Amino acid sequence: MSEQTLTVSTEGVTSPQGFLAGAVSAGIRSDGRADLALLYSERPCSAASLFTASTLKAAPVMLSQRHLADGGAQAVIVNSGCANAYVGDQGREDAEEMARLAASKLRLAVSDVVVASTGVTGHLMPMEKIRAALPTIALDRGGGEQFARAIMTTDSVPKQASVAFSVGEREYRVGGCAKGAGMIHPNLATMLAFLTTDASAESAFLQQTLREAVAVSFNMISVDGDTSPSDTLLIMANGAAGGPMIGEGDEGAPLFREAVETVCVALAKGLARDAEGATKLIEVEVEGALTLTDARAAARTVAGSSLVKSAVYGNDPNWGRVLAAVARSGATAKEETVSLFWQGLCVFERGRPVPYDKDALRAATNEPEVRIRVDLGIGEARAVAWGCDLTEEYVRINAEYTT
Amino acid sequence: MSEQTLTVSTEGVTSPQGFLAGAVSAGIRSDGRADLALLYSERPCSAASLFTASTLKAAPVMLSQRHLADGGAQAVIVNSGCANAYVGDQGREDAEEMARLAASKLRLAVSDVVVASTGVTGHLMPMEKIRAALPTIALDRGGGEQFARAIMTTDSVPKQASVAFSVGEREYRVGGCAKGAGMIHPNLATMLAFLTTDASAESAFLQQTLREAVAVSFNMISVDGDTSPSDTLLIMANGAAGGPMIGEGDEGAPLFREAVETVCVALAKGLARDAEGATKLIEVEVEGALTLTDARAAARTVAGSSLVKSAVYGNDPNWGRVLAAVARSGATAKEETVSLFWQGLCVFERGRPVPYDKDALRAATNEPEVRIRVDLGIGEARAVAWGCDLTEEYVRINAEYTT
Numbered sequence: 001m002s003e004q005t006l007t008v009s010t011e012g013v014t015s016p017q018g019f020l021a022g023a024v025s026a027g028i029r030s031d032g033r034a035d036l037a038l039l040y041s042e043r044p045c046s047a048a049s050l051f052t053a054s055t056l057k058a059a060p061v062m063l064s065q066r067h068l069a070d071g072g073a074q075a076v077i078v079n080s081g082c083a084n085a086y087v088g089d090q091g092r093e094d095a096e097e098m099a100r101l102a103a104s105k106l107r108l109a110v111s112d113v114v115v116a117s118t119g120v121t122g123h124l125m126p127m128e129k130i131r132a133a134l135p136t137i138a139l140d141r142g143g144g145e146q147f148a149r150a151i152m153t154t155d156s157v158p159k160q161a162s163v164a165f166s167v168g169e170r171e172y173r174v175g176g177c178a179k180g181a182g183m184i185h186p187n188l189a190t191m192l193a194f195l196t197t198d199a200s201a202e203s204a205f206l207q208q209t210l211r212e213a214v215a216v217s218f219n220m221i222s223v224d225g226d227t228s229p230s231d232t233l234l235i236m237a238n239g240a241a242g243g244p245m246i247g248e249g250d251e252g253a254p255l256f257r258e259a260v261e262t263v264c265v266a267l268a269k270g271l272a273r274d275a276e277g278a279t280k281l282i283e284v285e286v287e288g289a290l291t292l293t294d295a296r297a298a299a300r301t302v303a304g305s306s307l308v309k310s311a312v313y314g315n316d317p318n319w320g321r322v323l324a325a326v327a328r329s330g331a332t333a334k335e336e337t338v339s340l341f342w343q344g345l346c347v348f349e350r351g352r353p354v355p356y357d358k359d360a361l362r363a364a365t366n367e368p369e370v371r372i373r374v375d376l377g378i379g380e381a382r383a384v385a386w387g388c389d390l391t392e393e394y395v396r397i398n399a400e401y402t403t
Numbered sequence: 404m405s406e407q408t409l410t411v412s413t414e415g416v417t418s419p420q421g422f423l424a425g426a427v428s429a430g431i432r433s434d435g436r437a438d439l440a441l442l443y444s445e446r447p448c449s450a451a452s453l454f455t456a457s458t459l460k461a462a463p464v465m466l467s468q469r470h471l472a473d474g475g476a477q478a479v480i481v482n483s484g485c486a487n488a489y490v491g492d493q494g495r496e497d498a499e500e501m502a503r504l505a506a507s508k509l510r511l512a513v514s515d516v517v518v519a520s521t522g523v524t525g526h527l528m529p530m531e532k533i534r535a536a537l538p539t540i541a542l543d544r545g546g547g548e549q550f551a552r553a554i555m556t557t558d559s560v561p562k563q564a565s566v567a568f569s570v571g572e573r574e575y576r577v578g579g580c581a582k583g584a585g586m587i588h589p590n591l592a593t594m595l596a597f598l599t600t601d602a603s604a605e606s607a608f609l610q611q612t613l614r615e616a617v618a619v620s621f622n623m624i625s626v627d628g629d630t631s632p633s634d635t636l637l638i639m640a641n642g643a644a645g646g647p648m649i650g651e652g653d654e655g656a657p658l659f660r661e662a663v664e665t666v667c668v669a670l671a672k673g674l675a676r677d678a679e680g681a682t683k684l685i686e687v688e689v690e691g692a693l694t695l696t697d698a699r700a701a702a703r704t705v706a707g708s709s710l711v712k713s714a715v716y717g718n719d720p721n722w723g724r725v726l727a728a729v730a731r732s733g734a735t736a737k738e739e740t741v742s743l744f745w746q747g748l749c750v751f752e753r754g755r756p757v758p759y760d761k762d763a764l765r766a767a768t769n770e771p772e773v774r775i776r777v778d779l780g781i782g783e784a785r786a787v788a789w790g791c792d793l794t795e796e797y798v799r800i801n802a803e804y805t806t
Contacts, residue, residue: 056730056738086726088739088755121723122756229727305711310798320524323489324632327459335459335489351489353525392795394715 004165006259008266012144012160015175016198018042018240021143023150026133028081028126036130037150038137039076039194045236046200047114048207050214058085059095060115067099067111071203073236074112076194077102077134078151079227080179082228085121085229096127101134105359116154116180116192116232148177154276155179161266162258167252170201174259176235178267193233193267196300197254200239202247209260210235217264219297220319222270222304222386235260270274272386277326277394281369282312282355285381286326288375294331295376295383301329302372303387315365317342317358322372337377343370350377363374407568409662411669415563416546418578419601421445421643424546426553429536431484431522431529439533440553441540442479442597443509448639449603450517451477451610453617455634458760461488463500463518464633470502470514474606476639477515479597480505480537483582488524488632497528504537519555519595519635521582551580554595557679558582562667566662568700570655571599573574573646575602579664581621581670583683594621595671596636602659603642605650612663620667623788624675625707674761675789680796684772685715689729690785697734698786699780704732705775710733716792718768720745720761725775740780746773753780 014021023037049068051061067073070200085089099113103282106113117125137233140146146157180191201209214233239245246252273281285301289295302308305325321341326333336351343364346354370389426440452471454464470476480501487494502516509516520528543549551561555580565578576758583594604612617636642648676684687706693697705711708728714721722743729736739754746767750755773792 051800054727054730055727055734055736057564057742083723086723086751086754086756121727122751229730313798320486320489323459324457324524327457331458333458335491338459348489348525353489361515392798394709395716395795395798397794 006068006163006165006262007164008161008262008309010160011162011175012148012177013039013175013194013196014141015162016173016196016240018198018238019196020139020141021147022137022139023143023146023213024133024137024167026129028079028129034146034150035079035081036133036137037078037147038040038102038139039147040139041074041196041236041238043111043238043240044072044074045238046071046084046203046206047234048203048210048237050210050233052229056228056229056376059082059087059091060116060117062092063095063099064114064116064232067114068110072112072113074108075102075106076114076116076234079114079130079210080124080151080153081119082117082125083119083121084117084125087122087124090124094127097127098130101131105135114130114168114234118151118192118230121229142254144175145179151177153179157274158269159267159274161263161270163262165237165255165259167243167255170241172241173197174263176263176267178271180271185271191231191233191271192305193218195260195263197235197237198239198241199237199252200236200243202245202254205238205247205253206235207236209257212257212309213261213264215278216261217268220300220383221268222300222385222387233329273310274386275388277391277396278388280308280312280389282387282389283369283371284385284387285371285373285382286376286377287373288377288378288379289381290332290379291385292381295381298329298331298374298376299383299385301325303372303385305335306390308385309390312365313391315362317347317361317365319347322374323348326374332377333376334378339375339377350386407658409566409568409665411564411566411665413563414565414578415549415551415580416442416578416597416599417544418565419576419643420650421601421641422599423544424550425540425542426546426549427536427540429482429532431482431532436774437549437553438482438484438534439540439760441505441542442482442550444477444599444639444641446543446641446643447475447476447477447515448641449606449609450637450639451613453608453613453636455632457632459489459632461486461520461632462490462494463487463520464635466498466502467517467519470517473514475515476517476637477511478505478509479519479637481519481595482533483554483556484522485520485526485634486522486524487520487528490525490527493527497530499528502531504534508538517637521554521631521633523597524632540606547578547580549708554580554582556582557734559677562668562673562677563727564673565752566665568643568658568662570646570658573644575644576600577660577664577666579670581674583674594634594636594674596621598638598663598666600638600640601642601644602640602655603646603648604640604659605648608650608656609638611641611651612660615660616664616667619664620671620747623703623786624671625703625788625790634700646805672789675791676789680794681791682794683715683792685712685790685792686774687788687790688774688776688785689779690776691782692784693735693779693782695784695786698784701732701734701777701779702786702788705777708786709793712790712793715768715773716794718765720750720764720768725777726751729777734779735781736779737781742778742780744776759793768799
């Protein structure tokens with residue numbers, strides 16, 4: 001598709017030109033960390049978005065969906081510590097006030113502001129703290145990391161990624177950051193992700209690009225099978241790098257797609273790796289499936305299986321649990337054509353267990369990344385999913401933390 | 404429907420007349436516990452069954468499906484310690500030999516024997532041990548508990564239930580036992596359940612009765628979302644109590660249905676309560692749903708949510724996680740009509756949080772049974788699901804135990 005190799009760097013949303021960001025500690029969180037963050041583009045942006053599949057959406061999600069209906073946005077105000085979910089009419093009023101406060105500070109139309117909130121549900125937003133703190137946020141060209149840190153909840157590290165690519169003489173950038181350490185599962189679970197680019201892109205093309213990138217990244221990770229009312233994924237394209245508007249079929253389109261996908265995959269893997277209590281990233285590759293739907297379902301089911309996750313935590317190459325997960329995924333499978341590889345070693349070949357050195361494989365499993373590959377042997381489709389191990393620490397965090 | 408109250412007792416498969424059972428330690432398990440069990444009816448039975456939804460089924464499941472195709476059976480041979488799954492042709496031959504050995508001992512046709520195996524996958528059945536031990540099993544009228552104990556894997560207690568009911572002057576019994584402490588989830592996960600009755604029932608009616616009972620019992624429990632290749636649920640009706648054959652529309656049909664459902668619900672709750680590492684049974688009732696499908700999906704999703712399960716373990720009345728699970732279940736829901744009760748206390752009423760005494764509710768949650776009730780407020784449909792809390796012990800068991 002392209003001869004350019006896209007190298008991922010860990011700069012975030014302010015890596016592309018024309019984006020500023022900043023954050024303050026408004027006191028929404030009790031630990032004193034920064035919890036209110038603002039992202040701003042110097043120019044109007046075309047924007048595309050995906051939101052939680054939950055039928056009970058948090059107030060900021062409903063507001064942002066309305067504000068993004070025209071395909072444009074210029075700023076995002078985000079807080080951690082309070083999700084502003086399940087609190088009725090007052091929640092809707094508070095989300096609107098957050099948008100108004102940001103619009104007023106930035107001299108924008110209210111409908112150009114996107115709002116996102118993450119944290120405990122069922123609690124009213126402490127609006128007096130937001131009113132006091134929001135106007136004091138200092139925006140900066142290098143504020144991406146501050147922004148990425150302020151949106152964290154139980155995340156242990158900020159997740160940022162960016163890539164650069166060239167079309168002709170012109171260089172473009174795509175940057176992004178994400179948060180979400182629990183409740184992560186296909187269909188956007190408690191996850192916030194914000195992407196920026198200084199390319200200029202048509203709104204419909206941007207939406208299609210985002211949808212395709214999410215299908216192979218955020219929708220292929222699983223932490224615990226839960227979904228939050230607040231999931232938000234946004235991309236803003238401000239055109240600050242110059243050059244023509246990119247649309248379907250244009251010269252820059254394939255590279256732009258690749259860049260967005262690369263940033264999304266890097267952020268998604270970062271989320272799985274930093275999941276609550278996790279000690280290992282699990283990469284599950286399913287190939288030889290009859291259909292892409294089958295490959296994706298099988299890969300996600302294995303990555304999301306509590307038994308597989310527990311086995312990986314215990315350094316136990318328990319491949320029977322992988323086959324059991326494949327077999328309940330709904331993917332077409334025949335025992336006599338299935339082969340299975342654990343950390344690169346074939347343990348099951350076309351329907352038969354392959355003897356292996358248990359101690360050696362246990363030792364090979366005791367690594368920060370565990371790779372499981374299943375060849376269904378009946379087709380050409382392939383998919384990759386990511387998950388993490390299930391640990392006693394996950395249980396401790398979620399038994400004690402009120403989300 | 405009936406004026407008889409069905410009282411559940413803890414007798415098992417030998418509670419109905421004409422059934423004998425027994426077990427021995429064949430040495431398949433390394434801990435020396437009984438691991439090979441036989442159930443036998445003195446008369447031929449009509450039989451109905453349900454098996455794992457997994458696309459890669461264990462050898463004994465495939466064999467039993469063939470043997471039950473004629474709607475009849477007279478004996479069941481079951482082992483724990485080895486699932487005889489994912490081992491290719493040899494597994495199929497071994498399952499057939501187990502059926503032949505039991506048939507030879509009992510002087511039955513091979514096709515009247517059902518075979519079930521549970522335990523580690525990917526290992527060949529130690530047939531020399533089976534050959535030596537199977538003929539030594541002593542059958543007994545009181546052997547139900549021995550049978551129930553021998554089919555256990557990580558279960559901590561045997562699960563048995565029986566009820567009696569009368570039609571006219573005649574008394575009938577339905578008894579059963581079940582095992583399965585991990586991998587339990589809707590659509591029959593690693594679960595074996597055997598029911599017996601001394602009523603005489605038409606095969607098609609028996610199948611329909613079993614299917615309906617499973618829909619409100621075994622399919623409404625969730626431990627960890629995994630499904631095994633070995634799940635087997637069987638009911639055998641031998642007619643030893645005399646009286647007419649029961650079929651759809653007959654006098655005894657409603658009570659017979661109720662009896663089978665009562666035994667299935669008691670066994671299913673027993674499975675959830677004894678799940679790996681669990682300290683609490685969670686009962687989730689969803690009412691006011693638009694459709695039965697919605698009610699069941701919502702109840703199961705809440706009961707299966709890792710976050711809800713962790714919260715219950717931590718005595719944290721975290722009702723926001725319950726709403727999040729309802730909202731991702733696919734059930735139609737509107738925030739403004741939803742109400743939520745935690746241990747009987749209303750914490751969310753028609754879209755608004757209700758203030759409550761946190762310490763008192765935490766204390767009320769510190770009980771062996773936690774009841775969560777959700778009223779969707781938009782329809783008439785209702786369903787109940789059962790689950791268990793998620794504990795550090797679950798992770799330890801599954802990180803260390805090779806299934």
